Amino acid sequence: MNPSRSLIAPVTDRVIYVNALLSVPPARAFEYFTRADLLTEWLTAAAEVDPKVSGKYELFWEPTARENNSTIGCRITAIEANQLFAFQWRLPKRFRTFANGPDPLTHMVVVCV
Template structure:
């Protein structure tokens, strides 16, 4: 989807790290790597329907986590998509009823390194 086709309330982030694809991919999908840069506790199973949970406050996971989120799609070293919910303070922006938002991350080699695109 081109940036101009993205609805105004969606988020599109793109970065191009000059790293090998396996290293970039592992930083996105391996719990031991995610805990190094994103959240102190991670529960992730790389299978459709498996948990994709990030805990920024492991002592009180109900307040600052993606508890209950699941993996929607997974293609090794290509794409991962999962449900997302924000903390209770952001209920007006997301977490509407039982419908969670969706995050999709795609990776692809490019001349500068690896193109990483996150769409939410």
């Protein structure tokens, strides 16, 4: 083996792709990401969602300690009813040493087809 070559490939794509097949129509899947009442059924303890571009997308796993375990400050970046939903994502405060930098924030995109 050539000692100048690394066994670990350099990171060239910082995108993580996840596909999931849900047993609901696309419009209902879209609602599960854009409605606060539905987000609290499957993902978080509390949510503040204003489903429009630049609207709030704040999820709270500890509603009494909103700054510690939430997506506080995140905004919706794109929305197309029943089809596409994109938003910023922040990790809990304890992970701030390797995430949540402003340039750029983690960005999530949900496509319902």
